[in-house]
Amino acid sequence: MGNxxxxxxxxxxxNYEIVNPPRSAYLHIPFCHKRCFYCxxxxxxxxxxxxxxxxxxIKSINSYLDLxxxxxxxxxxxxxxxxxxxxxxxxxxxxxxxxxxxLDHLQKKFGFQNGAEVTMEVDPATFSENDLKEYIKIxxxxxxxxxxxxxxxxxxxxxxxHKRDELIEACRWVNKLFKKGFLMSWSLxxxxxxxxxNLDQWSLELEQAVLTEAPHLSIYDLTIEPETVFxxxxxxxxxxxxxxxxAISINLKTTNxxxxxxxSRYEISSYSLPCHASRHNRMYWSGSGWWGFGMGATxxxxxxxxxxxxxxxxxxxxxxxxxxxxxxxxxxxxPSNKMPLDExxxxxxxxxxxxxxxxxxxxxxxxxxxxxxxxxxxxxxxQDCLHKGFLIxxxxxxxxxxxxxxxxxxQILVLMFMWWDSLDLHECS
Numbered sequence: 001m002g003n004x005x006x007x008x009x010x011x012x013x014x015n016y017e018i019v020n021p022p023r024s025a026y027l028h029i030p031f032c033h034k035r036c037f038y039c040x041x042x043x044x045x046x047x048x049x050x051x052x053x054x055x056x057x058i059k060s061i062n063s064y065l066d067l068x069x070x071x072x073x074x075x076x077x078x079x080x081x082x083x084x085x086x087x088x089x090x091x092x093x094x095x096x097x098x099x100x101x102x103l104d105h106l107q108k109k110f111g112f113q114n115g116a117e118v119t120m121e122v123d124p125a126t127f128s129e130n131d132l133k134e135y136i137k138i139x140x141x142x143x144x145x146x147x148x149x150x151x152x153x154x155x156x157x158x159x160x161x162h163k164r165d166e167l168i169e170a171c172r173w174v175n176k177l178f179k180k181g182f183l184m185s186w187s188l189x190x191x192x193x194x195x196x197x198n199l200d201q202w203s204l205e206l207e208q209a210v211l212t213e214a215p216h217l218s219i220y221d222l223t224i225e226p227e228t229v230f231x232x233x234x235x236x237x238x239x240x241x242x243x244x245x246x247a248i249s250i251n252l253k254t255t256n257x258x259x260x261x262x263x264s265r266y267e268i269s270s271y272s273l274p275c276h277a278s279r280h281n282r283m284y285w286s287g288s289g290w291w292g293f294g295m296g297a298t299x300x301x302x303x304x305x306x307x308x309x310x311x312x313x314x315x316x317x318x319x320x321x322x323x324x325x326x327x328x329x330x331x332x333x334x335p336s337n338k339m340p341l342d343e344x345x346x347x348x349x350x351x352x353x354x355x356x357x358x359x360x361x362x363x364x365x366x367x368x369x370x371x372x373x374x375x376x377x378x379x380x381x382x383q384d385c386l387h388k389g390f391l392i393x394x395x396x397x398x399x400x401x402x403x404x405x406x407x408x409x410x411q412i413l414v415l416m417f418m419w420w421d422s423l424d425l426h427e428c429s
Contacts, residue, residue, distance in 0.1 A: 020288045020289060021078060021079050021289060021301075021302075021333075022078050022079070022288075022289035022290050022291050022301035022302070023078075023079055023080065023081055023082040023083070023113070023283075023288070023289075023290075024081060024082065024083040024084070024085070024280060024283045024288065024289075024290040024291070025081050025083075025084050025085070025106055025110070025290065025291040025292075025293065026085045026087060026280075026290060026291070026292045026293065026297060026299075027068065027084070027085070027086050027087070027091075027102060027106075027293045027294055027297075028042070028087060028088065028089065028292070028293065028294030028295060028296055028297040029086055029087070029088040029089045029090065029091040029093070029094060029294070030042055030043045030044045030064070030088060030089040030294065030295050030296065030312075031043070031044050031045075031046050031057070031060070031061055031064075031088065031089050031090055031093045031094075032044070032045055032046070032088065032089055032090045032093075032123075033045065033046065033047060033048055033090070033093075033125070033126075033161050034047070034159065034161065035159070036148075036158055036159040036160060037157075037158050037159040037228060037229035037230050038158060038159075038191070038194075038222060038223070038224070038225070038228055038229075038230045039159075039228060040225035040227055040228050040231075041088075041089070041296070042295050042296025042310040042311075043088065043089050044060060044064070044089075044295075044312060046060055046061070046093075060312075061093070061094070061098070064294075064295070064312065065094075065098060065101075065102070067295075067315060067316055067319050068102065068293055068294050069101070069102070069105055070319050070323065071293050071294070071319050071322070072102075072105050072106065072109055072293055073105075073109075074319075074322050074323055074327065075109070075291065075293075075327075075331060076327065076331055076332060076333070077109065077110065078110055078291065078301065079110070079111075080110055080111035080112055080113045080116075081106065081110050081111070081112050081113065081116055082112075082113045082115075082116050082117070082279065083116065083117045083118075083119070083279050083280040083283055084103070084106060084112070084116060084117070084118045084119070084280075085119045085120075085280045086099065086102070086119065086120040086121060086140075087121050087144075088121055089121075090121070090122075090123045090126055090146075091120050091121050091122070092120070092121070092122040092123055092126040092127045092131070092135075093123075093126055096131070096134035096135055096137070096138055099120070099135060099138060099140070100138040100139075103118065103138060103139050110291075117141065117142055117184060117278070117279045117280060118139050118140050118141050118142065119140075119141075119142040119143070119144055119187075119278070119280055120135060120140045120142075120143055120144070121143075121144045121145075121146060122143050122144070122145055122146070122170075122174075123146050123161070123162065124145065124146070124147070124162040124166045124167040124169075124170040124171075125161040125162035125166060127170070129173040132173055132174065132177060133177070133182075136177065136182050136183065141182075141183055141184045142183060142184050142185050142186060142187070142278075143174055143183060143186045143187070144186070144187040144188075144189065144218070145167075145170065145171060145174060145186065145187065145188045145189065145214070146189050147167050147171075147188050147189055147190055147209070148160055148189060148190060148191045148194075149190065149191065149194065149205060150164050150167060150168070150204070150205055150208040150209070151164065151201065151204075151205065152164050153196075154194055154196065154197075154201075157194075157195060157196065158191075158194060158195075159229065168208075168212070171188065171212040171214065172212075174186050174214075175212060175213050175214070178215075185215055185216055185276045185278075186214055186215065186216065187214060187215075187216035187217065187218055187278065188209055188212060188214040188216070188217050188218070189217075189218045189219075189220065190205060190206075190209055190217065190218070190219050190220070191219075191220050191221075191222055192205075192219055192220070192221055192222065192247075192250050192251065192254060193221055193222045193241060193242050193246075193247045193250055193251075194222055194241075195230075195239050195240045195241050196240055197241075197242050197246075197250060198242065198246065199246070199249055199250060199253060202250045202253060202254075203253060203257070206253070206254065206257050206258070210257075210258075210261050215272060215273040215276035216270070216271070216272045216273070216276045216277070216278060217258065217263065217270075217271045217272070218269055218270055218271075219254055219258075219269055219271065220269050221247075221251070221269075222241065224239070224241070248407060251403060251407050252403055252407070254403075255402060255403035255406075256403075258271045262274075264277075264352070265352060265402050265403075265406070266282075266351065266352045267281060267282075267285050267350050267351050267352065268350045268400075268406050268409055282351075284347065285347050285348065285350045285351045286347075286348075286351070287339055287343075287344050287347055287348065289301045289302055289303060292306075292308070294308065294315070295308060295309065295310065295311070295312055295314075295315040296308060296309070296310040296315075299330070299331065300330070300339065301330070301331060301333075302330065302331075302332070302333055302334055302337040303337040303338045303339040304329075304330040304334075304337040304338075304339070305330070305339075305343075306328055306330040306331070338363075338364065340364075341360060341361060341364040341366075341420075342416070342417065342420040344360050344364075345357065345360065345416055346413055346416070346417075348360070349398070349399070349400060349409065349412070349413065349416075350400075350409070351399075352399065352402070353397070353399060354392075354397045354398050354399025354400065355397060355398060355399070356396050356397045357375055357378070357396075357397075357398055358371050358375060358396055359396070361374075361375060374423060377419060377422070378416065378419045379393075381415045381416070381418060381419040382398075382412065382415055382416075385405070385408075385411075385412050385415070388404075389401055389404065389405070390404055390405040390408055390412060391405055391412055392405070400412065
């Protein structure tokens with residue numbers, strides 16, 4: 001079943017938590033004009049003068065791209081890719097030739113499946129309408145717009161470079177290309193529960209987001225990381241974030257409003273119109289394998305996660321070691337590199353369809369007897385959540401209720417990890 005833009009709608013696939021050969025790749029492009037006040041990602045701020053010949057920022061980009069290409073070259077071969085994602089940072093700081101070279105390298109290394117989803121994150125302050133057309137010409141068929149807010153005061157208070165008018169214009173450009181069939185889909189990112197937020201202000205944000213006609217919305221709850229501007233302000237009591245009750249009301253508003261507009265919440269932070277769920281997002285939360293490339297990027301091609309160094313010097317040293325020594329073991333195909341059961345449960349519970357815990361446990365090597373004993377213990381840890389309807393059990397599957405269960409997903413996961421820590425891990429792994 002497809003739509004007018006030629007990509008497949010989701011079907012009722014519920015049993016693909018088992019790690020499959022890696023058919024997805026993530027490329028981390030770490031450059032930003034500056035670091036946002038909430039951000040603790042692995043990034044490299046390069047200022048505003050990247051268009052000047054000989055600029056330090058351009059030299060940094062060129063040096064980094066050389067390392068990225070070298071990493072791709074030394075990576076073991078794998079099957080053709082079905083999803084590719086250029087994230088950051090700000091990938092739209094790269095010109096179309098730089099993006100084209102990366103996609104060409106991936107295609108020569110792995111090959112692309114027909115209809116592969118190729119997503120690129122873009123920042124409203126870093127591209128023109130013509131830039132978008134150039135990205136599409138070289139193979140980008142899905143865009144993810146980093147909006148975060150439509151309010152100028154909020155944007156300034158969180159350290160964003162773009163303004164509301166720039167964002168709305170950029171959305172108009174993207175949506176026009178989408179409606180003409182040049183894009184498979186596109187997405188818009190917002191952050192809820194930012195400092196100063198209230199229900200009325202957030203309602204206006206949601207209304208504007210829907211007016212852009214973006215068929216996919218990613219709504220992230222603000223996370224305050226210690227080593228950020230917000231983290232330091234919060235420690236001093238200077239960050240005016242919504243109260244817990246207000247945050248719950250805002251989250252409930254998000255779910256109910258978007259549902260009324262035809263959006264389905266297919267993962268805790270992801271909402272889409274029919275046929276527009278991100279295939280790359282679905283891959284992450286299904287437990288499938290993926291390649292990761294770049295500074296700070298995480299990969300798990302065969303089940304075992306591996307994170308690259310978060311600094312440019314650390315990443316450079318690691319790439320050089322990979323070239324001169326044996327390749328990182330997690331990148332080599334190995335049947336024993338299964339994703340741990342607790343991790344499969346953690347990522348699976350984020351999805352609308354949840355997880356079949358007994359199937360996953362047996363995949364991890366548990367016997368019927370061990371499943372009966374230890375999974376009943378997990379249900380005891382979750383007893384109150386099941387009783388209150390935050391967690392639902394149906395036909396062997398466990399999934400979070402929407403919105404109440406998804407609102408307290410962290411608490412439910414903490415109980416799962418408490419259960420996991422209570423087990424004999426040597427026996428259960």
